[in-house]
Amino acid sequence: MQRLEATENELQALRNQTTPQLSPPNDATTWTATFDQQSEIRRLPSIESRVSQLEEAAKQAKSPKYPSVNLTGFFHYDTGYFSQDDASRMTLGDIQDGSGFRRARLAATGSVAANMNYILEMDFGVGGRPSFMDVWGEVTMLPVLGTVRIGHFRQPFSMDALTSIKSLTFLERSLPFQALLPFRRIGVMAYDNSNDLNTTWAYSVYRTDSRNYTELGDTLYATNLTDNGDISASTRLTHLLWYDEPADGRYMLHIGGSYNYSVLGVDPTNNTRTYRANAIPEFFVGDPTAAGNANLQRTPVFVDTGAIAAYDFHLLGVELAGVYGPAYFQAEYMQTYVNRTGGASSLAFDGAYAQVGYFLTGEHRAYNRKGGVFDRVVPFEDFFAVDRGFCGWGAWELAFRWSYIDLNDDNIAGGELTNLTTGLNWYWNPHAKLQFNWIHAMLSDRGTAMPPGRGDTDIYALRFQVDF
Numbered sequence: 477m478q479r480l481e482a483t484e485n486e487l488q489a490l491r492n493q494t495t496p497q498l499s500p501p502n503d504a505t506t507w508t509a510t511f512d513q514q515s516e517i518r519r520l521p522s523i524e525s526r527v528s529q530l531e532e533a534a535k536q537a538k539s540p541k542y543p544s545v546n547l548t549g550f551f552h553y554d555t556g557y558f559s560q561d562d563a564s565r566m567t568l569g570d571i572q573d574g575s576g577f578r579r580a581r582l583a584a585t586g587s588v589a590a591n592m593n594y595i596l597e598m599d600f601g602v603g604g605r606p607s608f609m610d611v612w613g614e615v616t617m618l619p620v621l622g623t624v625r626i627g628h629f630r631q632p633f634s635m636d637a638l639t640s641i642k643s644l645t646f647l648e649r650s651l652p653f654q655a656l657l658p659f660r661r662i663g664v665m666a667y668d669n670s671n672d673l674n675t676t677w678a679y680s681v682y683r684t685d686s687r688n689y690t691e692l693g694d695t696l697y698a699t700n701l702t703d704n705g706d707i708s709a710s711t712r713l714t715h716l717l718w719y720d721e722p723a724d725g726r727y728m729l730h731i732g733g734s735y736n737y738s739v740l741g742v743d744p745t746n747n748t749r750t751y752r753a754n755a756i757p758e759f760f761v762g763d764p765t766a767a768g769n770a771n772l773q774r775t776p777v778f779v780d781t782g783a784i785a786a787y788d789f790h791l792l793g794v795e796l797a798g799v800y801g802p803a804y805f806q807a808e809y810m811q812t813y814v815n816r817t818g819g820a821s822s823l824a825f826d827g828a829y830a831q832v833g834y835f836l837t838g839e840h841r842a843y844n845r846k847g848g849v850f851d852r853v854v855p856f857e858d859f860f861a862v863d864r865g866f867c868g869w870g871a872w873e874l875a876f877r878w879s880y881i882d883l884n885d886d887n888i889a890g891g892e893l894t895n896l897t898t899g900l901n902w903y904w905n906p907h908a909k910l911q912f913n914w915i916h917a918m919l920s921d922r923g924t925a926m927p928p929g930r931g932d933t934d935i936y937a938l939r940f941q942v943d944f
Contacts, residue, residue, distance in 0.1 A: 544586040550943030563931035622668025632678035652827025706739035714848035754780035781890035831877035871903035889923030
């Protein structure tokens with residue numbers, strides 16, 4: 477950009493020189509060129525040549541170069557301490573305290589043409605291997621369809637799921653997201669928004685494998701290997717009932733709805749189509765691949781249906797969110813209907829969450845109108861802004877969330893879990909923050925694996941995040 481400005485300044489200076497300055501008329505009303513003016517006139521061809529060269533250089537500098545590449549990334553360093561009552565310890569075992577990198581991701585993003593973008597993102601937070609996250613290419617500005625994306629991406633369902641993990645108020649997404657949603661899958665999606673940016677829509681089709689729910693480590697290599705997979709679909713629609721344009725969304729009201737239909741893939745361990753739902757208590761430390769390995773420690777799942785023989789399921793979701801100055805709220809309800817095989821009756825599981833937040837320093841929750849999701853927080857002043865000669869406070873946010881999941885129906889006793897979370901966030905600048913969560917998890921009705929009554933677990937967790 478500095479080179480472009482320098483070129484334009486030189487170009488303007490040379491243009492000024494191409495018009496010779498003539499002396500005012502003499503008494504005989506004739507124009508007389510001075511010796512200096514005649515020298516300038518003789519220089520005109522070389523100046524004009526240089527002007528042409530600079531005009532071409534400025535044109536090329538303004539034209540985008542393809543393909544373009546930008547390096548981005550972030551990490552989450554977490555520390556957690558667990559306190560359990562007797563019922564919790566009897567049901568879940570002695571949960572270990574710990575610290576580690578929950579996520580450590582690098583991504584290359586850019587464009588290969590004026591209307592074609594891409595991203596290649598890997599996560600190195602899983603021990604021993606990288607994991608595929610968002611790996612896709614998309615074509616924009618298509619008639620009717622808008623933008624079409626092909627690859628491995630988050631399916632269009634739920635505000636909680638589609639808000640960037642870097643911009644979440646709490647350390648993890650909610651209980652119903654973990655238990656009920658197909659998250660990243662390989663497929664094709666079309667999405668767009670209205671001209672006034674008040675309405676968004678997205679719909680996708682993807683290939684189903686043996687997983688129907690969100691896994692902690694996401695996918696290993698973003699592949700799908702099964703002869704018995706099928707095609708599934710997901711869609712989401714959002715609308716802004718109110719958006720204060722002059723205040724840049726400091727006051728707004730959002731509604732939305734989602735629907736997902738999935739034909740279940742075959743579980744290779746038993747050659748049967750199966751459904752499974754489980755969830756952690758909205759905090760995790762350890763190796764996501766440690767399930768079933770006694771030599772590896774990790775936060776256990778609190779509720780789990782186990783494998784259920786089923787053919788398909790329908791998942792419905794509704795969402796409501798709003799911002800009023802420094803205060804905001806967000807809530808969703810989800811319910812899934814599972815069609816079992818072998819003549820067994822259908823099952824219904826549901827979950828919900830509601831959260832509120834308030835910025836003690838006066839900022840507001842930013843909203844991405846093209847995506848229908850909340851965006852990153854930008855403090856009024858950075859913490860310890862040395863380059864500007866003052867020590868700012870950054871942004872401080874106090875938040876509370878209620879979250880619930882019920883995985884009990886008919887003869888399935890996956891358990892009920894209710895979480896109450898208090899959060900305190902300190903945003904040092906738009907790209908770094910400290911987060912503290914106190915989670916009170918209340919587990920009940922988990923079948924014979926749990927003594928009568930309720931098991932309570934308190935989790936005290938801290939996260940440091942940097943993104944670039």
